[in-house]
Amino acid sequence: MPLVGGGGAGNTAGSNPSGTGSSVNYVRTEEGNFAYGYSGTITANGSDTTALEFTTGNETIVGKCYPTCNSDDLSTAFMGFQVKFNSEIIIIYKEKRDLGAQLEIPFDIVIPPFTHVEVIFPNNSTAADLTAVLTGRVY
Numbered sequence: 001m002p003l004v005g006g007g008g009a010g011n012t013a014g015s016n017p018s019g020t021g022s023s024v025n026y027v028r029t030e031e032g033n034f035a036y037g038y039s040g041t042i043t044a045n046g047s048d049t050t051a052l053e054f055t056t057g058n059e060t061i062v063g064k065c066y067p068t069c070n071s072d073d074l075s076t077a078f079m080g081f082q083v084k085f086n087s088e089i090i091i092i093y094k095e096k097r098d099l100g101a102q103l104e105i106p107f108d109i110v111i112p113p114f115t116h117v118e119v120i121f122p123n124n125s126t127a128a129d130l131t132a133v134l135t136g137r138v139y
Helices: none
Strands: 025-029 032-038 042-044 049-055 061-069 078-085 088-096 107-111 116-121 128-138
Touching: 042 049, 049 128, 061 078, 061 116, 078 107, 088 107, 107 128, 116 128
Parallel strands: none
Antiparallel strands: 025 032, 032 128, 042 128, 049 116, 061 107, 061 128, 078 088, 078 116
16 A cells, blocks of 8 residues: 555555554645654663664654553662763753652744754663653654
8 A cells, every 4th residue: 555645665464554663654644744763662771772773854843752661660760861962962951760760841942954863761770661752843
């Protein structure tokens, strides 16, 4: 079955075009063009863990990035989150989970054309289940 709006390969057996993964997905509708990425649950366990990684084409994406974690996993540990464009950090965030802070807040983001994007959970002090979500409008 071809993609709506043309272009790209059809849905091959075993593919997961609307599920989780580290790449960005595009949806074209009558209301506009949208992009999203859902990392699914990843386990950070003492080393940098990449949740999303992709390179944009000639479009600009205006949207939000949402890091989330299971706070029960981290209890009193620190939680970190980074977004990099072309290997340069553009968002860096760290919190101590037992202070009542909630990482589940969206960060506004504008992704320029031809940009290599990485959403990373840097080396956290405790193993934890984490997710990253990116949603936006494509221009």
